[in-house]
Amino acid sequence: MDKEFQFDSDGLHQAVELMSRDFSSATALSLDSELPQVGMGSRAALNLLAPSILGGAARLGEATSFAHMDPPTPWITWAMTLWNASLNQNLLHPATAPVARRIEEQVVAWLAPFFGMNGGHMTPGSSVANLTALWAARECAGITEVIASAGAHLSMAKAAHLLGLKYQSVPIDAKGSMDAARLPPDLSKSALVLTAGATSTGAIDPLHLAGRAAWTHVDAAWAGPLRLSKYANSLAGIEAADSVAVSAHKWLFQPKESALALFKDSAKAHAAVSFGGAYLATPNVGVLGSHGAVATALLATLLAWGREGIAERIEHCMGLARSMRDFVAADERLELYAEPQTGVVVWRPKDEGLFDRVLQQLPVGSTSTTSISGVRWFRNVAANPNADISLLIASIEGVLPARAC
Ligand SMILES: Cc1ncc(COP(=O)(O)O)c(C=O)c1O
CATH class of the missing domain: 3.40.640.10 (Type I PLP-dependent aspartate aminotransferase-like (Major domain))
Incomplete structure (x- = not known):
């Protein structure tokens, strides 16, 4: 029997243990240009791949993640x-x-x-x-x-x-x-x-x-x-x-x-x-x-969750979108595209000259951009129940010019 097709408790534990490590400062994967002639073995392959696959991935469940229709997944x-x-x-x-x-x-x-x-x-x-x-x-x-x-x-x-x-x-x-x-x-x-x-x-x-x-x-x-x-x-x-x-x-x-x-x-x-x-x-x-x-x-x-568990998380996401909408609507320096209907908040600084400056300051993965009828907008999508939008709001506040008195 080929062992590679059998249950390997240690190997699988190693894979799970690697998931709990912090690889955030890992460098990109560097591989030979040729297909390896001889394999390095499954454990070694896990160790080689973990820093780049686990460390280099976008973290969709992170507190700042509020940009795309891609949610984190439950364990x-x-x-x-x-x-x-x-x-x-x-x-x-x-x-x-x-x-x-x-x-x-x-x-x-x-x-x-x-x-x-x-x-x-x-x-x-x-x-x-x-x-x-x-x-x-x-x-x-x-x-x-x-x-x-x-x-x-x-x-x-x-x-x-x-x-x-x-x-x-x-x-x-x-x-x-x-x-x-x-x-x-x-x-x-x-x-x-x-x-x-x-x-x-x-x-x-x-x-x-x-x-x-x-x-x-x-x-x-x-x-x-x-x-x-x-x-x-x-x-x-x-x-x-x-x-x-x-x-x-x-x-x-x-x-x-x-x-x-x-x-x-x-x-x-x-x-x-x-x-x-x-x-x-x-x-x-x-x-x-x-x-x-x-x-x-x-x-x-x-x-595991039932309908109620699904609803609770979606409703929480809708609440996050509502808070973001309220922030934009209350700030005279910002403009809302339209009332959000489904947890997607589209907005921009009224001063188009600020668009790129705001974009550079936003936390990575917090906001996407879109173009509607040739106009650039920022877009937040409430797909992540773990999002903490106070972080996003603080970074927007930090880059906008002082409010007129
Ligand atoms: C409204 C809508 N329809 C279809 C799709 C395509 O879905 P998928 O990426 O799952 O193929 C998307 C993806 O974002 C979408 O937003």
Whole structure:
């Protein structure tokens, strides 16, 4: 028996112990340009890699981390990821994933009803979920074009391109939401994409439009999990969609790559995007072939925290965004892009000349930048329940010129 494929308690303890060390001053990894002829051994490889992989990574759970839609992950998901890697189940085939397939079905069955959907499957991200949904739209509803707002994620135009569909972009209003008045009147051959939580602004498109087109897809990659919280009503109307994409690796605090493609009529949608190779016991549904058991980490998190535990953390994040919004709104030297709808706060100094100075002073990982209609803005995203925004506020205060008396 090859020992490298056996349980090595000491080796795994070493890997976990390395996680607890401080490698923050470690230098970048330097490797030979040639593939090694002889291996150094697993323990030595761990020791070599730990300083750069662990020390060089962005710390998404740090108190200053408040910039992107990428959350820290709870430790139970680290444990599940370890189990998954050791078991290497392949959900393509029931024989290679007898339990893992059931787990994915269970997770989907628990979450789909929050969106008014009756089923679906997991994908490695919402780009793939969006592509899958528009593929189903083309097959089930015969759509020939995709209509989305100018604030929609780039994966929409990409999916339309891949599927050979026309792509039309609808202007956004002053809040960053689709301007419904600018929609073309005839949507009988269209997939209407409504975004719930636009990437740049967090804006929610008018979801009451769901059902007006041949197919409505809601891209709820970011804000979808609000449905599990006291903010569920901010996504009212989503239940009339034909399909919904939700990223679990955003506001469900999952390791990448974890997302859901959900459908109102999942049997019909799945049948439309299935292929049955002769060697498969069941048809292959969706874009992926082989894929792993990411649902186990999500199942473990849902069991460990329950809906309330998820809601509590999202609501805490929404509170952090609210505090940031209040700070910006109360300071006459700053300007808010619009009222934050989903934990994304977009702001800038009124004096454009200060933009770069503020940018240089902000703590690393605290703030991202975006450009809306050619104007530069700062953007904070409340994905990290551990964020301490007083640190961010103090650094902004430190660089702004003194207030006029
Ligand atoms: C609104 C929206 N849709 C889709 C995506 C793509 O998701 P993923 O990166 O999981 O493919 C993102 C990513 O940020 C997003 O913000």
